[in-house]
Amino acid sequence: MKQIFQLSLLLCVVAIVLPGCSKTERSASTGWKYNDQKWGGFEKLDYEGQATGPNLVLIEGGTFTMGLSEQDVISEWNNVPRRVTVSSFYMDETEVANIDYKEYLFWTKRVFGESYPEVYLNALPDSLVWREELSYNEPYVETYLRHPSYDNYPVVGVNWNQANDFCKWRTDRVNEMVLVERGILNINPEQKDEDNFNTESYLVGQYQGDVRKNMSDLRTGGERPVRFEDGILLPSYRLPTEAEWEYAALGLQGNLANEKDELITDRRIYPWNGNSLRYQKRDKYQGRILANFKRGDGDYMGMAGNLNDHASITAPVRQFMPNDFGLYNMAGNVNEWTMDLFRPMTSLTLRDVDNHDLNPYRGGKFEALETDEDGKAVEKDSLGRLRYRDVEDDEVAGRENYKTARVYDYLDGDEQSDATYAYGETTLISDKSRVIKGGSWADRAWWLAPGARRFKEEDSSDRTLGFRCSMTRTGGPTGNEDTGGNAFKASGKKSKRRY
Numbered sequence: 001m002k003q004i005f006q007l008s009l010l011l012c013v014v015a016i017v018l019p020g021c022s023k024t025e026r027s028a029s030t031g032w033k034y035n036d037q038k039w040g041g042f043e044k045l046d047y048e049g050q051a052t053g054p055n056l057v058l059i060e061g062g063t064f065t066m067g068l069s070e071q072d073v074i075s076e077w078n079n080v081p082r083r084v085t086v087s088s089f090y091m092d093e094t095e096v097a098n099i100d101y102k103e104y105l106f107w108t109k110r111v112f113g114e115s116y117p118e119v120y121l122n123a124l125p126d127s128l129v130w131r132e133e134l135s136y137n138e139p140y141v142e143t144y145l146r147h148p149s150y151d152n153y154p155v156v157g158v159n160w161n162q163a164n165d166f167c168k169w170r171t172d173r174v175n176e177m178v179l180v181e182r183g184i185l186n187i188n189p190e191q192k193d194e195d196n197f198n199t200e201s202y203l204v205g206q207y208q209g210d211v212r213k214n215m216s217d218l219r220t221g222g223e224r225p226v227r228f229e230d231g232i233l234l235p236s237y238r239l240p241t242e243a244e245w246e247y248a249a250l251g252l253q254g255n256l257a258n259e260k261d262e263l264i265t266d267r268r269i270y271p272w273n274g275n276s277l278r279y280q281k282r283d284k285y286q287g288r289i290l291a292n293f294k295r296g297d298g299d300y301m302g303m304a305g306n307l308n309d310h311a312s313i314t315a316p317v318r319q320f321m322p323n324d325f326g327l328y329n330m331a332g333n334v335n336e337w338t339m340d341l342f343r344p345m346t347s348l349t350l351r352d353v354d355n356h357d358l359n360p361y362r363g364g365k366f367e368a369l370e371t372d373e374d375g376k377a378v379e380k381d382s383l384g385r386l387r388y389r390d391v392e393d394d395e396v397a398g399r400e401n402y403k404t405a406r407v408y409d410y411l412d413g414d415e416q417s418d419a420t421y422a423y424g425e426t427t428l429i430s431d432k433s434r435v436i437k438g439g440s441w442a443d444r445a446w447w448l449a450p451g452a453r454r455f456k457e458e459d460s461s462d463r464t465l466g467f468r469c470s471m472t473r474t475g476g477p478t479g480n481e482d483t484g485g486n487a488f489k490a491s492g493k494k495s496k497r498r499y
Contacts, residue, residue: 035218037219040219041219042218049480049481050473050475051178053090053471056093057093058088059091060253061085061089061473061477062086063084064086064247064250065082067080068452069081070446070449074446078344081451082357084243084357086247088473088477089244091244091468091469092470093328094318094468095468096154096467096469097154097155098144101125101155104169107173108123111191125155125157127140127144130157154329156463156466159461160337163239166467167236167239170469172197174234175197178232179233185209185212186210187210193384194384198384200385201385201386202225203226203233206380207380237470237471239469239470241339241360242338242339242437242453243361244338244470248325249323249450252324254324255273271323272323277290277445291331292315292320292332293440293443293445295309311333315329329438331439331448331449333440333466334440335436335454337467338434339434341433342453342455343362344412365406367390369386408431409421432457434456434457436456438450443464
């Protein structure tokens with residue numbers, strides 16, 4: 001018994017001396033206790049990792065050759081191949097469907113319809129995109145968005161600005177759901193005007209909501225709202241960058257030789273292997289069309305009795321086989337908006353400038369949160385959103401990592417480049433031109449290649465154009481169980497291996 005007591009005493013002493021052996025962890029730099037009110041209440045989370053939002057799939061990042069993967073038959077040379085790396089991110093496994101967008105319209109009308117009807121009207125898709133002078137497509141004007149037969153078909157007639165507004169709305173609804181499911185907020189379907197849940201407004205204390213039970217505050221011993229540092233709320237839904245979209249569409253991880261080597265066995269022209277648009281394996285699916293596209297003049301779906309893609313226009317968002325990332329319709333069905341501003345020489349710029357080959361993206365302008373003299377966010381606007389302003393060039397003077405606040409024409413249309421874009425005079429490219437990718441039900445097969453790119457004005461829409469959302473991945477690139485893979489980890493002993 002005496003030996004047992006001495007051993008227990010020794011273990012207690014060790015637990016006090018060694019921070020990692022006690023229930024209360026200590027700081028490795030100061031020795032102070034974490035998560036202890038008596039020691040100031042500084043919190044260190046046992047973080048469970050970023051949750052996967054509704055309909056999202058984790059796209060493990062990596063390096064790939066971005067650009068055209070087949071002959072440039074239209075001779076535009078606007079996507080010269082170059083090697084880049086894309087960080088891990090999340091992407092919708094399907095295009096945003098009509099039922100998803102109708103939910104957004106319903107919420108917008110319920111919350112803003114009485115005081116700000118223009119918000120709802122501005123969110124409506126342009127149903128007139130179906131009209132043509134010499135085609136009878138009038139039934140789609142009335143039925144495509146509204147009729148339940150098309151609920152699971154991709155929404156079309158949505159411009160780039162509307163797609164971004166949808167992403168912002170979706171971010172807030174998903175994060176509100178997170179707080180409700182964690183027992184922090186009660187469901188509140190009576191939100192009106194500026195009194196609606198907005199993630200950013202909530203985080204700066206400008207929205208309270210119907211609180212059920214807040215988080216425990218170790219500093220004061222009371223309660224507090226959720227903070228950004230808690231890691232509970234998800235990052236924003238957004239449109240994918242062009243690089244992300246192209247990387248995800250190719251799905252090259254399906255051609256990885258094995259788990260030990262960095263070897264891709266085959267390149268791809270389309271989101272699948274081979275140069276055929278039909279399924280090649282010898283099973284019951286052999287010969288099936290792999291995407292919804294226009295096969296030839298006047299041929300949108302084949303012959304009666306043996307339809308090739310079963311869709312004269314769009315098809316349901318899960319109609320065809322997913323690629324190796326689990327993403328549906330990354331070729332055909334509808335073209336999709338990306339975040340990027342279109343410039344034809346971007347690929348050459350990225351190839352020639354070394355520090356732009358990680359997460360390449362041509363954006364628009366940098367913004368900053370509007371704050372008062374105390375550095376706090378100014379009062380939210382009438383729709384419940386925080387206010388932002390454009391960053392001015394004089395604010396970035398002297399910085400080394402970026403030199404300009406407005407990057408529409410950076411190295412492609414500015415004074416440092418040879419190109420100029422006089423919209424309406426010598427070109428149709430403007431500061432509203434956004435990259436679209438993927439090909440559609442009305443396009444020939446060439447446009448189905450992930451490297452093919454076109455543009456459309458951000459305030460324009462089309463019956464062949466939809467979108468899907470993405471989200472930034474925080475933390476390990478392979479998921480919440482990421483242990484570092486083949487990387488050497490720090491330990492008490494120095495590795496004998498030299499580099």
